[in-house]
Amino acid sequence: MTAELIIFVLLAVIAVAAALGMLLSSNAIYSALFLVVNFGVVATFYLLLGAPFIAMVQVTVYAGAIMVLFLFVIMLLGAERLRHPNQVLSWQQPLAVVLVMALLGFAGYVVSMQGLASPPVDVANTVSYGSPAAIGELLFREYLFPFEATSLLLLSAMVGVVVLTAVDARRGVSRGVSRDRRS
C-alpha cells in the first residue's frame, strides 16, 4: 500500500505540475505537450487502479489522436505564440475565477457531506472491472441508448464538416481534366 501511495503522490505532483505548465506556458506547442504529459500521468493512474484497458484507450485517443490534431492545427495556423496576453477576451479572467470558485465550492460541499473515507463501491477487486468485455457489456446493454445517441451526434458533426469543406473545395480546386485516358 505504501509503495502505491508513494507512486500516486509522485504522479499526482507531476500531473498538477503538467496542468499548471499547460496553463502558464505562453507557447501553444508547449501547452499542448504539457497536456500530453498530463494525459500520460492520468493513464498511469488508471493502470494503478487496475484498469489497463482504460489506460491504453486514454493514451491512444487523447494523447495519440486528439493532441496530435491539436498540434497539427497549431502548427498549420502558425499560432504558437500568444500575441497579446491578457488582452484578447479579457472578460474571461473574472469569469474563470467565478467558475473555479463555484467548482471548488461544489466539490467541497460533496466531500463534506459524504466524506472522503471510502469509495462508493469497491470495483477494483471485481475481476472483470475495466476489462474490454465488461466495458462492452456496459456499453451495449446498459448504456446502449446514450452510446448510440452519442455516435449519431458525432456522425452528424462529421457529415457537417465534410459538407462545409466540400463546398469550399468545389469552388477552389476545379482544375481536374477528364481521367479516361489510354490504358
Place this chain on the structure above:
Amino acid sequence: MSEEERNVVAPEQVPVADSIVARFGNALRTDDRDGYEGYVVSVESLKDVATVLRDELGYDYLSSVTGVDYFDEGKIEVVYHAYQTSGGPALNFKVQVDRENPILPSLVSVYPGADFQEREIFDMYGVSFEGHPNLRRILMWDGFAGHPLRKDWQEAYFEEENKPFDSRWPGGDVKRSEAENRFGKNVSYPDEFDIDNWAPEDDSSLYAGLNKSGSNGKKLKTDSLVVNMGPQHPSTHGVFRMVVALDGETITDLQPVMGYLHRNHEKIGERNTFLQNMPYTDRLDYLSSMSNNLGYSLAVEKLMGVDVPERAEYLRVLMAELTRVSNHMWAIGFLLNDLGAFQTPALYAIRARELILDIFEATAGSRMMCNYMRFGGVARDLPDTLRDENTVDFIGDLVNERLPAAIDELDRFLTGNEIVRSRCIGVGVLPADKAIAYSTAGPLLRASGVPYDLRRAEPYSIYDRLDFEVCTRSNGDVYDRYVVRIDEMRESVKICQQVMREIPEEGEIFTGKPQYNVRVPKGESYGRVENPKGELGYYVVSKGKTNPYRYHVRAPSFINLTVLGEMCKGHKVADAVVILGSIDIVLGEVDR
C-alpha cells in the same frame, strides 16, 4: 518604296504583305544592311507591328528575343524571331534604340514568352522594357555592376578583345592574368547597392510580388509559407531555385530564380574564334552535346555558305538522334526520381544510354563533351571497331535490337503504372494556346497538341528525306509529356535505322580544308535545330572577322521555364517538382 524592299528580301524570307508594310509607312522597313534580312521597326510601332504579325499574319510563336550592341553606331538592336506554328521559316524583325538611354515597349502582353528573354536583355544590355510585369535582373545578382554583354564591359581578368590572345610569356617573362585584375580587391557594386545590408534570404522585391492568398479569400486563414526550393535541393536538377508561396500544401505562386551557374557563355563566345565556340556549345545542354554542335554548325554554315557532304549529313543526323534517345532516357529516369521512385527506373533507363555514349566516345573521343561537328562536316568518321566489334554491326545491333528493347521495357513498366498515372495525369496542364504564347518548345509544346517540330516545320540537314512522325498528344499534362518522350524515342530509333540503311558507305566527311581560324562573311544568321529539349537556336552576327560579333543561344530549357509558375499554381508542392521534371531542364543551358 515597297517595290525596292521586295527585291532585297532574302529568298527564303516570307515577305510581309505589301498592304501591311504600306500601313506602317516609315515605321517598318526592310533591313538592307549587307548580309542581314528581315525588317527594322521603329520603337513606337513595335507593339502594333507585333500585334499585326500575330493576329493577321499568323506569326503566333515568338521564338527568340535578343540584343546586339552595335557600339560603333551607338545603337543597341533588339532582334525578334517569330514563326508560324503551321510551319515555315522565321520572320525576323528588329528595333534599334540609343545606347545611352535604351527604353523599349515590352512585348510580354503580345507574346508572354518574351518575359524571361526581355529580362535577360535588361540584365545583359540594360535595356528597359516599359510595361514588363516583372523587370528584374535574371542571370546576374543584384550586386553586379554593369551590363556584361555590352561591348564596353570588361571582365575582371580582361586580357584582350578577341582570341587567340597574345603570348602570356613574351620574352620569357610570365604575364599572369591575376596581376591584371582590373577590380583588384575592390569589387565594384552598383551605386544604389548596399552590400552590408543585403541579405539573400529576404529578397523582398521578389517576395513582394508573390500571391500569397489562396484562391478564395473567405477561407480559414492558414499560415502562408514562402519556401525556397533550391538552389540546394535534391530535385531542382542543379542549382535552380523555385520560390514557392504555399497555402498549406497548395502552391499559390511560384517564381523561378536562376543564374547561379551563369558564366557569361555568350561573352566568352564573342571573345572566341568561331571554331573555338564549338566545344563551348557542348557545355550548354551537357546531356546532348551532339545536337548543340549541330545547331551552331548550321548557323555558321549559313553565313559561310558551305555545303556539307552527304556522309557527314548522315553522321550528323545519326548522332543527333542518338542524343535524343539518350536525353529522353535521362528525362524519363529523372521524372521517375522526381515522382519519388528510389533511383531504380533511372538506373534502368540509362543502361542503354551507356552504349550510345560508347559510340560517341569511339567516334568523337569523348562521351559527353563530344565537340564533333565542324563548319562543313564532322571531325571524324566512324571508327572501324567499337568494343571489339565492327562499328556498323554494333550500331546496327543497338538501333535495331537493344534500343527498341530498352524503350519497350520503360514503356511496359511505367506507362501503365497506377501511381505514375495518378501522379501525372491532369498535373501541370498547359493548353495549346498558352504553350504557343509562352514560346515553349520541344516535347512540352507537342504534348499540348501543337504538332510543331523543326525537323518537319523547317527541315534542316537531311530530315526532309527521312520518314518519321511528329509525336503529339492533346492534354498537355505531365503524363502526356512523358508519353511524347517515349514516342519520340521510338521515332528517333526509326530515323537511326534509316540512316544506317541509307548512309553512303564511303565518302567525304568534310568540305574543303580543315581550318583553325575560319573567316566568316559579314552578316547575321539564325540556325536552329530541334534539340531533345526543344528548339535550340543560335543567333550569330559576323563582322567579317574570325570572331563572332554576337553569339546568342536561344536555350530551350531557359525559355520553357517561363511557363513553370503558370503551370504549378493550384497544385501541391510535390507536383511542382514533377512539373519541373517534365519540362526537363539542364542548368548549363538555363544559366549559360
Place this chain on the structure above:
Amino acid sequence: MSPVIGIVIEAIIKSALMVFVLATAFAYLTLAERKIAAFVQVRKGPNRVGPWGLMQPAADGIKLLFKEEMVPAGADKVLFFLAPILTMIPAMVIMAVVPIGPDVELFGRSIRLGISDLNVGMLYILSVASVAVYGIVLAGWSSANKYSLLGGLRASAQMISYEIALGLSIIGPIILAGTMSLQGIITAQQQSTWYVLWQPVGALVFFLAGLAEVNRAPFDMPEAEQELTAGYFTEYSGMKFSLFFMGEYIKMVAVCAIATTLFLGGYLGPYVEQLPWLGILYFTIKTTALLFLMIWIRLTLPRLRYDQLMAFGWKVLLPLALANVVVTATATVLLG
C-alpha cells in the same frame, strides 16, 4: 532468491537483450537495404568495408558518432533535443509485448521468449504507435525550417489517418482469437491456422497501413526527399540524425514482427513444440521476409502525392477495414 527479484532480473536481462538485438537488426537492415537496392539496380552496393561490406554499418555508425551536431539558430533547443529521443523510445518499447518464441527452460526456470504478455497487448501496441508521431511532429516544428515544418504537418495528418485503418485491421484477429494478448493470438493460430488465410483483407490493410505508419515508400511523405529534401529531419546531423534513422528502421522491424504475430502465426512452425528454440528462427525468417517485401516495394514504386495518400487512407483502406470487421464479426457470430 525471492521470486520478485528473479522476475525483475529476468525482465532487465530480456529488455537489454531486446535493445541489443534491435540495434543490431537496425544496423544490418540498413546494410541489407543497400545490398538489395544494389542487386535490384544492377550495381554492386557497399563492398569495401569488411567482407561483402559487412562492416559498413559499423563504419557508418562511427562516422555519425563523430559528426558535428548542428542546431539551427532559430530552433527550439529543448524540443529539438527531445524529438529524436521521443522517436526512438516508442519504436523500442513497442516490441515489449511481442512474443518471439514459446516458453523455454533455462537455468531451471521457465522463461518466456518475449518481455511481457499483457492481456491488452494489442491496445498497448496501438497506443505506443499513436504517440510515436510526437517525435516527428516536434522535430518538424522545433527545427525552424520550412521543409521540416511541412514534413511534421504531413506526418501528423498521415499517421492519424492511417492509425484508424491500422486499428480496425487488427480487430479481425482479435475477434477470431477472442483475446488481445499476442501470446493468446498465437496460441489461437496454433489451434486453427495462420490468420492470413482467414483474414487476407485484414492482413493487407495492416501491411499497407503499417507502411504508412512507419513512413516507408510509397507513403514516405514526411521525409519525401524530392519535395522536402529530408522533411522533418532536414536539420538534424550526427547522432541525433542517426537516432531518427534508427527509430525508423526499428519501427519497420516492429511492424513486421507484429504482422508476423498477428497473421503469420508468429513463432509457430514445424517441430516447434519439441524444440522451442526453433521458434526464434521461424519468427526471424517470417519477419525478415516481410522486411524484404517492404524494401522491395520501396525500390519499385514511386511516391503517392500527399492528398492522394489521404484519399487512399480514408476512402479505400478505412472502408475496407470496416467492412472486414463487419464481415468477420458476423461470420463469427453466425458460425460460432
